[in-house]
Amino acid sequence: MPKKITKPGDRRTSIDRRVVRTRKSLQDALISLIHKREYDTISVDDICKAADVGRSTFYTHYAGKDELKRSGLEILHKELRERQHLAQKTETRGFNFTLALFEHAKERIDHFRALAGNRGGAIARSEIQNILTKLVRSELTRRPDETQTDAFQREATIQFTVGALQSLLRWWLENGAKQSPQEIDDAFQRLIGNGVAPK
């Protein structure tokens, strides 16, 4: 076989243990640092020191801090999709992926809080928002004879739902996820299904 230029940052599934080990160290280091300080105040050098990895090595794997963080989210997303896939076999009514979401979030709460919490910042949130938007959109199917007003209503409904869900999720996690996934999901289903009656 002729040579293959395999740069560390390549898409190719890494066989080399060193690569796996290095990346995992960096992932973990970032997570643990985010628990201690504001994301913006963490430097690449800090991460490398915490991970015990050379700074030049960092850059052969990730373009910067943000990419490292994104890669952490990809892992969560992948896990969630698998979970959702299982969940969809059972239920068919309403937003049936949300219970799986809350369960998943609770299991990986440290990971989630670090990446999606208040301190986590914008990158993670918009990424999570993308994920949730896809899921919600697939629940609200489009009528073939959709008018422009319908389109507006539908999109508004999607944005409304995603915002509500994400907000509830974040609040629950930030307060230590004291309630069970079932409880928080019940609350969500009730609110999204029946609406809110003020006063």
Next chain:
Amino acid sequence: MPKKITKPGDRRTSIDRRVVRTRKSLQDALISLIHKREYDTISVDDICKAADVGRSTFYTHYAGKDELKRSGLEILHKELRERQHLAQKTETRGFNFTLALFEHAKERIDHFRALAGNRGGAIARSEIQNILTKLVRSELTRRPDETQTDAFQREATIQFTVGALQSLLRWWLENGAKQSPQEIDDAFQRLIGNGVAPK
């Protein structure tokens, strides 16, 4: 990391024209820059050049970029509270501040989009979230005999509502606020009042 607190116009609420002029220039410069690039990529120097203000002057007014941004939000908040105060005199059912919110946002759309949009980032959002949370909380009054479960339900409802509202607002603004404030508010009131029926 700023350490020294220095506010030139502290003693009397800025009488000096120079102070007012400088601050306004910096505010405007930031807003216009945020429209062009990512917030993080904007340096204090960039802002100063755009505002035609010396960099050393900048630091006599603000501790850094973030504080400049926050001060911009304070202005919006103040205006919104005044508006809300007027709106509450003509009391209707439900969340009666939201129409005022949408109207206000549309009028100051450039300001809002820059500070609250996707590119705006985390500072603005959490600030706006605080504002909305206060408003929503005041709508959902607490029963005197509230149980622990009630408290959970109430807080969940608040977080749900704020998230939905903020998400809808952001989406509307980011897409150019094509619909009228009345339309978007109707959509919100309908969704929050009646819930969402998927499929």
Next chain:
DNA sequence: TTCATTTCTGGACACTATGTCTATTTTCAG
């Protein structure tokens, strides 16, 4: 085991940004 290949490494480099300080000039209010 040996060995070619890949990865990791520290240190050097050029670069951009931050925040503070000072001496000087400009602008303001009274």
Next chain:
DNA sequence: CTGAAAATAGACATAGTGTCCAGAAATGAA
């Protein structure tokens, strides 16, 4: 007009970024 306040350029120390290299170390395969 005048003293006080504000704005300024430029210098400074510090810190972070991203790239590059040559050598050391680990790895998978033979």
